[in-house]
Amino acid sequence: MRREAFSKARGEGAGFKVYGRGSFRRRRRTVGAVLLALVLAGVLVAALGFSRGDEGIRRGVEIGGVDVGGMSKAEARQALEAGASQSLAQISFVNGSGGDAPDGGKVSAQSLGIALDDRKSVEKAYDVGRDGNFVERSVAAVRGSSTGVSIPAAVSYDRQAAEEIVSGFAGEVDQQPENASYEASGSGDLEVVDGEPGSELDVQKTLGNLDESLPKLDGEIPLATKSVQPEKSAENLQSMAPTKKLGEFETDYRYSDSEARKQNLRMSSGAVDGTVLEPGEVFSMNEHIAGLDYKKAKVFADGGETSALGGGLCQVTSTVYMAAQYAGLEIVERTPHYTTLPYIRPGFDATVWFGGQGIPELDMKFKNTTDSNVLIREYVTEKGILKAEIWGQPNGKEVTMRSEQDFKDTDRGIKWSTYKTVKKDGEVIREGLLHEDLYSYPPPEASDEGYNDVRVGGW
Template sequence: MSKRRSRGRNHEKIKKVNFIYIISILIVLLILFFLTFLSLLNMGNSKILHNIYINGISVSSLSQNDAKEKLNSELDTILSQPITLSFEDFSVDFLPAEIDFSYDTSSALEQAYSIGRTGNIFSNNLNILSSLFKRTNLTSKYSYNEEKLINIINNISVDIPNLVIEPSYYISDDTLVITGGTDGNELNKDKTRDLLLSTIINNQKSLSLPVEYISSNSIDIDKIHDEIYCEPQNASVTKNPYKISAEKDGIDFAISIDEAKELASNKDASEIYIPLKYIKPEITIADLGEDIFGTKLGTSTTIYDSTNFNRSTNIDIACERINGTILEPGETFSFNKVVGERTSKNGFKEALIYNGGEVDYGLGGGICQISSTLYNAVLKANLEIVERKNHSMTVSYLPIGQDASVSYGSVDFKFTNSRTYPIKIVATAKAGVITVSVLGVLEKQEYVVTFETEILETTDYKTTYEYSSSVPVGKEEIKQVGKNGYKCSTYKILSLGEKEVSRTLLSTDTYKSQKEIILKHK
């Protein structure tokens, strides 16, 4: 009896297990059918799944084209709006366009569309189900100009209020002036860069700048000494390849480093003054002599009246002042600066000058002959003219268009050493002959320099008469020689052998006429 009951219970259990098993299989088959249906339905759907975002912008249930149009439109709007960067009361607006920021949405759109489509049936169905409950945010690729971003951050960093001031120094003649630092604010530039990009990408409209209050560095005398100290360098020349190195003065503290540190330890001083000493090199460019100044690059000679004491004295002074001047490549020569102010204290005498179209007496009369002779030598050396003006009337010692007037404080003659190597000016005035030469090294290509002057207009001088009892009856004396006036253009011609290479207009000059004055018996 008990055995029959036991077999009955077992049979019931088997039936129950079989029922559960069958139901489970049916549920699995139903789920598989449902998922397959979802997958097939999605495969036939050309729209992006639900809950898909790109750069925070919903592209859910949109076709790729509609999503692209919406995304680009909204991103353009977002990027056209300023982002406010602020710290305490300081703020500045920033536009992403300032760093050429732009998005490339194509890959993100492809990725958005591929969700639920490109995997196997299980992963696709999982993504489809997930999209019903979970938001997916994709990020577009972007590009920007790093250099512009760094420049903007650098500009912002100097506008932050109450900036930290680090110790600084400068050299004034023979004194090193050091200014101590002050504690203050400093913008963390690296952090600002990362935060700003993140702000743009996340479509945010404001950013609190990462500013830190820091202590300034203490004055580092050892570091400053290392930065300013240099040994004197001798001038040198090498022949193969040909290279000239100019001398350089050395510089050092005129006191010991310990003494300088003692001065820097004074916390009450706003500035610290450390004396400097300059150390001259043993060999200068001038000492190299024939090695670098062995060739005449251009020379000019004019004649003057050596019996005119005052005018000759002025010529001698100007000649001595410019003689021996050395110009490095790129260095500019100023006649007024080198010769100096024309004063009695500087040794200059009264002699005839042109003044407002008239002949008059003035200190330094005659030195224009030196500037004019130098001008011609410089032209023949094919150097660059920076400033030059003709006289108000023609001069007797040079052809028209080839003179160079000077007047301290108003009219200067300047030129630049436009050659590859240093040049030296050599000037002499002796026995009525002025010779000015430019010495240096020949370039690989040297030109023959000549001039040509074209007279455009001529103004005949007028004759006037004055009367004096000192003139014998029936006789006439010339008090002032007449000079015609001219307008002319002067050209510089460069030639290689017999071939003209270039013709350049040097200047167009206008000279006033000078009236002739004849004395008659009164």
């Protein structure tokens, strides 16, 4: 009964023809053979179409984008030369990184020593569909009839000349990275601002792009660049961040009602404010305040008063000089004024002079002798006070300073001695005389000759 039921289920006795497994395999082989025959027939048809015009270049062949299919060798060379002379007459080195990066520039093919070997290029094109065995020729035939066959043009250039030309674009292309920096918030707290990577021209990769583009008769060459990381990272600044005020000093500028002097104070202190010194780095006052558009204001020259461009610079200098003293930093260079000043105690002053008029430069310099970065803050307040602060990491130093007048007479002038005591972790590591300064007495009459008198006084 089971056998009969199974037979009925397969359709036996119901008019159906039943095939075994062997029959299905034979049918699959037959279908496969037919499909293979069709494919081969298609290849042969394509090959026949591709090979029409047997004396010329196969149809569907191009050289560097120039269609030379069906042409004779002479015709192909002529077409290739025309295409190359149009595409490669001028080579443009363009932005290859996107964004706002600039282009490099344009140069002539002659300056790069570009040369097209049209004969060699055409011979390669002519060989398409002729070289190789039957299968290789058939594959080339199918490609030529469907998508086409592209042959790179045989193009050479002067590598040394190209390298020099590409290197010359660095000034236009290179973008300097921005170091991480400190920024003071409204409350006076310091925050680390991330830097930005820059980029610089990669000459060898750009020449590689030239190698790829010229055989395609492409006259636009992407400029390759590589990323340049900032020297100062946010992580580095964070670990070296100034967290404590090491020293401060302030002077009063309300004695002067000169608006020009106040502008000079704001301008020069602003040039100093925010300066970061790494361990071992030396701060130069002149490097920061020289070359600004100062106003003509009161200066102290030869012990008297006059007007000159930059009036107020010495007050800015003296104020930050004393902040550096109280921070326990090393003073590298300091020159006193010729006369005593109304805004600072004698012995605490420092003058600057940019040089000229036969007078050597006078600078004020100090060195970061700590193991962390230090930040210099200097600014004017609306209440008439100029403030300077030195920030760093705690160094355990405590500094006290004092100055005393030794004598004052018309023949010898006025002598002041300045003393400094430095404690580290409560222990005195330095104590005693710091320097002696001799100021003029009596002060001479004010002069109107300006710069000529500033030589011994300062701003």
